[in-house]
Amino acid sequence: MEPNTQILSTEDLRSQEYFLNMGPQHPATHGVLRLLLTMDGEIVKNIEPDLGYIHRGIEKMVEYDTYRQIIHVTDRLDYLSSHINNEAVALAIEKALEVEVSDRIKVIRTMMDELTRIASHLLWWGVMGMDIGALTTFMYAFRDREMINEIMEKTTGARLTMSYNIPGGVMFDLHPDFVKDVKAFIPHMRKVLPEYDRLLTGNIIFQRRMKGVGYLSAEDAVSHGASGPVARGSGVRCDIRKKAPYSAYDRVKFDEIIETGGDNLARYQVRMREMYESLNILEQLVDNIPEGPYQMPMRTLIKLPKGEFYQRVETARGEFGVFIVSDGKKNPYRVKFRSPGLSNLNALIQAGRGVKLADLVAIMSTFDFVIPDIDR
Amino acid sequence: MMNMLSINIFQNWLEQTHGIWYVLVLAGIAAIYLGFFAVAGLMLVYLERRVAGYFQLRLGPNRVGPWGLLQTIADALKLVSKEIFIPKMADKLLYKAGYYIVIIAALLALAVIPFARQIQALDFNVGLFFISAVSSVGVLGILIGAWGSRNKYSLIGAMRSGLQMISYELSAGFAIIAVVLMAGTLKMTGIVEAQKHTWFLFQGHLPAIIAFMIFLISGTAETNRVPFDLVEGESELGAGFHTEYSGMGFAFFFLAEFINMFIISALGATLFLGGWLAPFGITDGLPAQWLWGMIWFLLKVFVLIFLLMWFRWTFPRIRIDQLLTLEWKYLLPVGLVNTVIMAWIVWKDWLIHLG
Numbered sequence: 001m002e003p004n005t006q007i008l009s010t011e012d013l014r015s016q017e018y019f020l021n022m023g024p025q026h027p028a029t030h031g032v033l034r035l036l037l038t039m040d041g042e043i044v045k046n047i048e049p050d051l052g053y054i055h056r057g058i059e060k061m062v063e064y065d066t067y068r069q070i071i072h073v074t075d076r077l078d079y080l081s082s083h084i085n086n087e088a089v090a091l092a093i094e095k096a097l098e099v100e101v102s103d104r105i106k107v108i109r110t111m112m113d114e115l116t117r118i119a120s121h122l123l124w125w126g127v128m129g130m131d132i133g134a135l136t137t138f139m140y141a142f143r144d145r146e147m148i149n150e151i152m153e154k155t156t157g158a159r160l161t162m163s164y165n166i167p168g169g170v171m172f173d174l175h176p177d178f179v180k181d182v183k184a185f186i187p188h189m190r191k192v193l194p195e196y197d198r199l200l201t202g203n204i205i206f207q208r209r210m211k212g213v214g215y216l217s218a219e220d221a222v223s224h225g226a227s228g229p230v231a232r233g234s235g236v237r238c239d240i241r242k243k244a245p246y247s248a249y250d251r252v253k254f255d256e257i258i259e260t261g262g263d264n265l266a267r268y269q270v271r272m273r274e275m276y277e278s279l280n281i282l283e284q285l286v287d288n289i290p291e292g293p294y295q296m297p298m299r300t301l302i303k304l305p306k307g308e309f310y311q312r313v314e315t316a317r318g319e320f321g322v323f324i325v326s327d328g329k330k331n332p333y334r335v336k337f338r339s340p341g342l343s344n345l346n347a348l349i350q351a352g353r354g355v356k357l358a359d360l361v362a363i364m365s366t367f368d369f370v371i372p373d374i375d376r
Numbered sequence: 377m378m379n380m381l382s383i384n385i386f387q388n389w390l391e392q393t394h395g396i397w398y399v400l401v402l403a404g405i406a407a408i409y410l411g412f413f414a415v416a417g418l419m420l421v422y423l424e425r426r427v428a429g430y431f432q433l434r435l436g437p438n439r440v441g442p443w444g445l446l447q448t449i450a451d452a453l454k455l456v457s458k459e460i461f462i463p464k465m466a467d468k469l470l471y472k473a474g475y476y477i478v479i480i481a482a483l484l485a486l487a488v489i490p491f492a493r494q495i496q497a498l499d500f501n502v503g504l505f506f507i508s509a510v511s512s513v514g515v516l517g518i519l520i521g522a523w524g525s526r527n528k529y530s531l532i533g534a535m536r537s538g539l540q541m542i543s544y545e546l547s548a549g550f551a552i553i554a555v556v557l558m559a560g561t562l563k564m565t566g567i568v569e570a571q572k573h574t575w576f577l578f579q580g581h582l583p584a585i586i587a588f589m590i591f592l593i594s595g596t597a598e599t600n601r602v603p604f605d606l607v608e609g610e611s612e613l614g615a616g617f618h619t620e621y622s623g624m625g626f627a628f629f630f631l632a633e634f635i636n637m638f639i640i641s642a643l644g645a646t647l648f649l650g651g652w653l654a655p656f657g658i659t660d661g662l663p664a665q666w667l668w669g670m671i672w673f674l675l676k677v678f679v680l681i682f683l684l685m686w687f688r689w690t691f692p693r694i695r696i697d698q699l700l701t702l703e704w705k706y707l708l709p710v711g712l713v714n715t716v717i718m719a720w721i722v723w724k725d726w727l728i729h730l731g
Contacts, residue, residue: 359695
């Protein structure tokens with residue numbers, strides 16, 4: 001696939017470059033991301049992200065929290081993958097304390113992960129359509145996302161910031177309706193996903209807007225540290241669920257979705273196909289949720305042994321890592337979150353150079369940023 | 377009312393001494409028109425929102441008044457009460473001129489639209505030409521207003537608007553020429569009367585259908601609606617050319633957009649779908665012909681408006697270079713060839729005349 005070469009045609013024409021301030025209040029940045037654009041007419045010459053508008057100092061803040069409290073803060077990072085973020089912290093703590101959780105906990109976590117992933121991708125799909133002007137996708141996606149939200153709400157009591165994981169298990173046992181609801185959800189989702197394709201994917205305008213736009217080569221993806229669907233759209237195998245399986249991912253069969261296009265369409269297809277894979281995982285697990293405790297016995301006040309602990313998980317946006325340095329007290333000495341959004345933003349600068357303003361919006365959409373995840 | 381409306385304003389203005397009654401009558405017609413189109417514009421906004429609700433699995437406005445009919449009127453009242461904010465660095469004259477030009481251009485074009493036999497403010501021999509002339513003035517308002525508001529997003533919107541309008545005027549013109557060839561006149565009533573037996577859509581074999589499709593596409597582009605809403609492009613440019621407008625300034629732009637949609641649909645109905653004429657003459661013998669004419673006309677307009685709304689709530693937005701490619705590489709050549717074929721058909725007298 002050739003990179004976008006439209007810029008070459010106007011190279012001979014000289015015009016005055018100007019600054020365009022995109023954000024922090026701009027509908028396409030989906031939050032308070034600010035991009036300083038150097039523009040030449042409609043063409044984006046350079047992108048300079050200006051971060052910090054939603055910086056809350058979470059990494060510093062958690063140094064004063066006990067380990068149980070850290071989990072609730074991670075909800076506010078990538079709020080669309082809150083369950084997966086929680087899980088990363090819980091897994092890191094369990095790893096440090098060498099606690100082996102029961103199979104039931106593992107399966108519950110995995111199922112919740114996949115539900116979260118589908119919910120996140122659904123929201124992305126709806127917003128993606130809106131970004132390129134197809135407004136109806138948003139409502140379709142939210143209709144189906146609502147089913148997941150209801151499943152979540154029944155079990156965890158929350159719809160977005162779930163804080164369902166705790167060190168050594170999950171907060172509550174599954175709701176009695178959980179299996180029934182998930183079983184109703186899977187066929188529904190399998191029915192509506194082709195509908196989505198008919199509405200948006202097959203549309204000629206959509207195809208023209210996506211194909212060959214925002215090219216990111218595999219080398220660039222790796223060197224900028226991109227992960228998740230962004231890197232997989234460029235053909236980089238980087239799924240943590242495959243590379244370093246956690247929870248119950250080692251016992252389910254699923255494919256790592258790889259597209260080699262490297263353009264908007266490839267990233268789009270990765271996410272669409274990932275939803276099918278998530279459904280496959282759910283289908284394998286929903287009938288075999290093992291019996292067992294949903295919480296392992298743990299001390300109320302957790303103290304980690306001295307040392308450094310790292311745990312990475314695959315969120316809907318890519319690799320999320322938690323790095324904890326402990327000096328043996330009840331608070332961590334230092335915590336670092338490796339968020340997928342920040343690295344992907346780096347790759348955006350590479351992919352978004354030399355495209356039209358409208359394309360930049362589309363590229364940002366396929367990169368799927370959640371700004372609190374970038375800023376922390 | 378019929379006689380009042382059918383006064384040929386231009387002629388009489390020159391011929392008569394301007395007595396007080398004459399001025400009053402004119403003012404009355406203008407008031408009726410303005411009132412009608414303010415309400416029609418608001419109802420179109422309501423309709424758009426209901427249609428959007430229908431497409432998007434939701435209800436749309438349904439709380440203010442019966443079936444939410446008064447919702448847009450409440451919105452308009454809210455907009456009237458809002459402060460008209462003018463940015464500090466804006467060019468005040470151009471900023472204000474922008475929306476007046478847009479709304480005046482939209483309302484002027486309405487003058488020649490025939491609602492039914494004799495229900496038309498102005499019926500003169502170059503009515504169709506008048507419409508295409510006046511509707512291209514609207515873009516000036518957009519350009520001026522966007523330039524005057526000193527906002528880069530507005531300016532990008534205005535640049536796009538200029539490109540888009542100038543391009544799509546051409547292919548819309550060729551589509552219209554195809555009809556003019558069939559009708560042999562530019563007079564709006566003459567065009568409708570020429571479709572007495574068969575609509576132009578079916579009279580001219582395939583070229584008429586192609587002309588209709590080109591007209592629909594370029595009409596959508598001229599009214600700045602999805603998939604051609606790059607001028608507004610809310611996810612790219614905030615609100616495009618009217619980013620800096622508030623209160624009634626915004627409302628004028630908004631209303632003009634919907635009136636333009638009405639004009640394009642009315643033009644489509646008049647040129648291709650037989651205007652006020654009943655299909656197969658099914659209501660021809662009935663009394664109150666002017667009322668039936670209006671009903672048929674508005675029904676046809678509604679069908680086209682619904683089509684435009686269907687586009688809006690289904691299609692993604694097209695990019696600016698694709699927009700120009702579509703026009704200059706596809707629509708314009710096709711339109712040109714189509715016009716030549718149409719001329720051949722008319723010359724050979726191969727038009728289909730049923731009945």
